[in-house]
Amino acid sequence: MAKKQFKAESKRLLEMMINSIYTHREIFLRELISNASDAIDKIYYKALTDENLTFDKDSYYIKVAADKEKRILTISDSGIGMTKEELENNLGTIAKSGSFAFKNENELKDGHDIIGQFGVGFYSAFMVADNVAVTTKALGSDEAYKWESNGADGYTIKSCEKASVGTEITLTIKENTEDENFDEYLEEYRLKAIIKKYSDFIRYPIKMDVTERKLKEGTDNEWEEVQEEQTINSMVPIWRKNKNELTDEDYENFYKEKHYGFDKPLKHLHIKVDGAVRYNAILYIPENMPFDYYTKEYEKGLELYSSGVLIMDKCADLLPDYFSFVKGMVDSEDLSLNISREMLQHDRQLKVIAKNIKKKIKNELQSLLKNEREKYEKFYHSFGRQLKYGVYSDFGANKEELQDLLLFYSSKEKKLVSLEEYVSRMPEDQKYIYYASGDTHERIEKLPQTELVADKGYEILYFTEDIDEFAIKMLMKYNEKEFKSVSSGDLGIEAEENEKDASEEKENKELFEEMKNILSGKVKDVRVSKRLKNHPVCLASDGEVSIEMEKILQAMPDNQNIKADKILEINVNHEVFHSLKTSFENDKEKLALYTNLLYNQALLIEGLPVNDPVEFTNDICKIMV
Ligand code: ADP
Ligand code: MG
Numbered sequence: 001m002a003k004k005q006f007k008a009e010s011k012r013l014l015e016m017m018i019n020s021i022y023t024h025r026e027i028f029l030r031e032l033i034s035n036a037s038d039a040i041d042k043i044y045y046k047a048l049t050d051e052n053l054t055f056d057k058d059s060y061y062i063k064v065a066a067d068k069e070k071r072i073l074t075i076s077d078s079g080i081g082m083t084k085e086e087l088e089n090n091l092g093t094i095a096k097s098g099s100f101a102f103k104n105e106n107e108l109k110d111g112h113d114i115i116g117q118f119g120v121g122f123y124s125a126f127m128v129a130d131n132v133a134v135t136t137k138a139l140g141s142d143e144a145y146k147w148e149s150n151g152a153d154g155y156t157i158k159s160c161e162k163a164s165v166g167t168e169i170t171l172t173i174k175e176n177t178e179d180e181n182f183d184e185y186l187e188e189y190r191l192k193a194i195i196k197k198y199s200d201f202i203r204y205p206i207k208m209d210v211t212e213r214k215l216k217e218g219t220d221n222e223w224e225e226v227q228e229e230q231t232i233n234s235m236v237p238i239w240r241k242n243k244n245e246l247t248d249e250d251y252e253n254f255y256k257e258k259h260y261g262f263d264k265p266l267k268h269l270h271i272k273v274d275g276a277v278r279y280n281a282i283l284y285i286p287e288n289m290p291f292d293y294y295t296k297e298y299e300k301g302l303e304l305y306s307s308g309v310l311i312m313d314k315c316a317d318l319l320p321d322y323f324s325f326v327k328g329m330v331d332s333e334d335l336s337l338n339i340s341r342e343m344l345q346h347d348r349q350l351k352v353i354a355k356n357i358k359k360k361i362k363n364e365l366q367s368l369l370k371n372e373r374e375k376y377e378k379f380y381h382s383f384g385r386q387l388k389y390g391v392y393s394d395f396g397a398n399k400e401e402l403q404d405l406l407l408f409y410s411s412k413e414k415k416l417v418s419l420e421e422y423v424s425r426m427p428e429d430q431k432y433i434y435y436a437s438g439d440t441h442e443r444i445e446k447l448p449q450t451e452l453v454a455d456k457g458y459e460i461l462y463f464t465e466d467i468d469e470f471a472i473k474m475l476m477k478y479n480e481k482e483f484k485s486v487s488s489g490d491l492g493i494e495a496e497e498n499e500k501d502a503s504e505e506k507e508n509k510e511l512f513e514e515m516k517n518i519l520s521g522k523v524k525d526v527r528v529s530k531r532l533k534n535h536p537v538c539l540a541s542d543g544e545v546s547i548e549m550e551k552i553l554q555a556m557p558d559n560q561n562i563k564a565d566k567i568l569e570i571n572v573n574h575e576v577f578h579s580l581k582t583s584f585e586n587d588k589e590k591l592a593l594y595t596n597l598l599y600n601q602a603l604l605i606e607g608l609p610v611n612d613p614v615e616f617t618n619d620i621c622k623i624m625v
Contacts, residue, residue, distance in 0.1 A: 028129075033309075068186045083145075130173075131148070198309070203235060203308060207232070238282065246270070281353075302330050308331060411445070411450070433482065434461065436461075449538050487540045488541065489540060
């Protein structure tokens with residue numbers, strides 16, 4: 001009998017299946033089992049409307065059997081079966097509608113995108129088999145047919161014998177190659193594991209003959225191996241159960257079974273939504289940061305199920321980047337397994353689900369912060385940075401969403417505080433939310449720039465992570481209050497000696513001008529400091545880039561040499577100032593020496609390197625002799 005050719009698109013996909021070096025070949029079993037489950041579903045729905053048909057749950061099942069010698073794997077079901085026409089239409093054309101459109105040739109070449117994303121149904125059998133035969137008898141028909149193909153060169157359909165309604169798929173498993181092991185698809189333990197992994201929650205029993213070691217009857221030390229039919233899948237997914245049936249331990253076990261993480265989850269969320277889009281989800285907030293979390297190897301995403309069938313391992317679209325630490329799964333009956341035309345539709349429904357999930361995670365974190373502070377701080381320790389990245393990225397699009405989840409160390413409370421807590425404590429005359437940046441809390445504490453603000457009794461937030469200041473610059477305000485670095489030009493604090501400062505500024509205009517010249521472009525200006533109390537000197541920044549930001553930008557691989565506009569501030573109440581004045585009048589060489597020394601000291605206090613360490617130490621020696 002002449003072989004029939006596959007339709008053009010099917011042929012291309014088939015070739016891709018056969019030739020792809022694809023690491024997830026094992027999904028073929030998921031695809032065939034899900035088809036079998038669909039076929040049983042069809043009888044189930046028919047029975048709902050057809051009086052002559054009853055659905056006796058016990059007689060519906062899927063069976064997987066392997067014959068190692070013959071290299072044959074069969075997947076049979078008692079589902080609705082196919083007529084000759086259906087065989088022709090369903091298995092001769094990919095995805096029925098034939099509208100499967102490849103985005104481009106490259107995608108076709110490696111195929112990863114397509115196979116990885118949504119599975120490709122029946123044809124995936126060719127990833128592991130040289131020959132595929134489908135024997136089937138449709139419900140209400142007396143005739144059975146056999147479809148057979150060994151790949152891209154076409155298929156045949158002929159009449160055959162089959163006792164009961166349903167379908168049996170026979171795969172002749174490929175021989176091992178140098179690089180790939182196909183024998184594993186004939187191994188009992190491997191098949192069991194694949195079924196467990198992908199199809200555990202299929203609603204019908206998936207049966208297999210399993211070898212068990214048992215005590216021989218009548219003996220107490222003689223063992224024998226017996227074959228026993230077992231149901232491999234558990235059939236009831238944990239996410240379909242009621243929350244009150246489940247304990248924390250159940251959720252924890254699920255977390256481990258799924259390998260979501262090696263730690264214990266900090267918190268779980270069990271979501272059931274029955275709205276425009278229906279879905280169930282179990283989400284986890286892990287306690288510890290995965291070791292690769294802040295690397296580009298880390299992949300965010302949730303497992304995606306469609307009616308209990310796993311269709312995607314890591315669906316990235318379900319999570320925004322700033323919640324990329326969340327683990328778990330989503331199951332929706334509104335998503336179909338079909339990869340083809342529903343692709344776009346999926347997207348729309350997925351978006352609704354993703355939006356919903358985002359809201360739930362945020363609420364959960366907020367309530368954790370409110371009610372279980374210690375836990376929240378633990379969480380924040382691991383993932384706070386990611387939230388700050390979230391505030392900063394996408395040009396601040398999500399800043400409002402995230403601002404209440406941020407915590408910073410407080411100079412007054414000596415612990416992490418939220419912005420809300422900070423603002424609620426602000427004295428009436430305090431205009432800004434103050435912060436100071438530095439490597440550690442201890443170093444920030446000693447920064448001369450913090451003196452005035454701290455003296456005023458205002459609280460200061462300590463920024464020790466490189467992202468902090470960038471995130472806050474993006475946020476700009478919280479609750480109408482602007483953020484202000486203690487090093488910025490105008491602190492918004494009315495200094496008592498304002499007039500005195502102004503006159504000092506005028507009086508010493510020439511001195512400051514001279515000092516600025518000595519520093520030849522290293523600072524934008526030399527000024528009277530309003531913030532210094534005990535220290536003689538400090539650096540302040542004027543403009544968008546702070547000194548702390550300069551440090552971070554300079555350390556980046558694509559360093560574009562962005563620098564802060566630095567102001568050298570002089571404490572006119574400090575004794576050193578008199579020396580400056582005297583030397584300005586009598587000894588210009590000394591003024592240059594002092595100016596350079598002060599500037600270098602200011603750099604050191606900021607944690608910046610001095611320009612020329614040798615010159616600096618020479619300068620110190622000069623004043624010693
Ligand atoms: P999809 O399941 O997304 O429709 P598949 O390639 O997996 O795509 O299957 C193609 C079609 O073949 C199915 O829609 C179904 O009509 C038919 N089919 C496949 N396997 C079976 C089966 N075990 N019993 C009945 N029909 C089946
Ligand atoms: Mg299918």
